[in-house]
Amino acid sequence: MLQNRNKRGFTLIELLVVISIIGILATLGMTGFPAIIKMAKKSKAKAVIQGLEMAIKQYNNDFGIYPSDSSSKSVINALTGYNEFPDKPDPIYKESPDWNGPYYSAEKKMFMSGLNGALLDPWKSEYKFNLEDPQNNHYSFDIWSPGPNRKDEQGKGDDVRNW
Numbered sequence: 001m002l003q004n005r006n007k008r009g010f011t012l013i014e015l016l017v018v019i020s021i022i023g024i025l026a027t028l029g030m031t032g033f034p035a036i037i038k039m040a041k042k043s044k045a046k047a048v049i050q051g052l053e054m055a056i057k058q059y060n061n062d063f064g065i066y067p068s069d070s071s072s073k074s075v076i077n078a079l080t081g082y083n084e085f086p087d088k089p090d091p092i093y094k095e096s097p098d099w100n101g102p103y104y105s106a107e108k109k110m111f112m113s114g115l116n117g118a119l120l121d122p123w124k125s126e127y128k129f130n131l132e133d134p135q136n137n138h139y140s141f142d143i144w145s146p147g148p149n150r151k152d153e154q155g156k157g158d159d160v161r162n163w
Contacts, residue, residue, distance in 0.1 A: 038148060041122035045145045045160040048106075048119070052127065052143055053162055055079045055104035062098050066141060072118035072126040079104040082116035121145040121160070128152060136163040 059079060060066055067078035077083060081102045083090035093099045111117040118126040123146070130142035136155060144161035146152045155161040 041148070042160055045121045045147075048110075048121070049127070049143050049145065049160065049162045052079070052104060052119075053140075056131070056141065056143075058103045059101070062100050066131040070129045070131045072129060073112075073116075075129050075131070076104070076111070076119045077116060080115060088116070121147075123148055123150055125150050125152075136161070 056066060056075070056079065067075045069075070077090070079102065081089050081093040081099070083092070093101060106119065108115055110120055112120055112126070121127055125146040128142075128144050128146070134140060134142045136142050142155060142161070142163065144155040144159045147158040147160050149158055151157070153159050155163070
């Protein structure tokens, strides 16, 4: 009778232990996944803000001023060279000898309504600009995203910002 015990295979207890370990690992992975997504979105917003900073500085180098209107759509239109018409370049920029743009370009899906719309952050909110009277970057300008809660807290709370 003892000779039958030498057969190959797994016991029921071994299978249950392996299945429970796989279940625990899967649970840990699934609970960490939303935090990873949130961190990735914040990193993307931070990278876009850095790109916008460089674009605005290049615009300033060419014209000697920042875009005159701090609304998101106006700033993005000045940096991309698009005007009010859907996805049509603004002839003012094409004919200007000072304009060496586009200073900023991104995928069309990142804009609110085509290339001539406001630039959207990963949470589908507009980036905010304070070019005339920056409150935080006193020698530059303020750019921020309302962040995950989509509430514009002027760069406070969970807002993603350049300062």
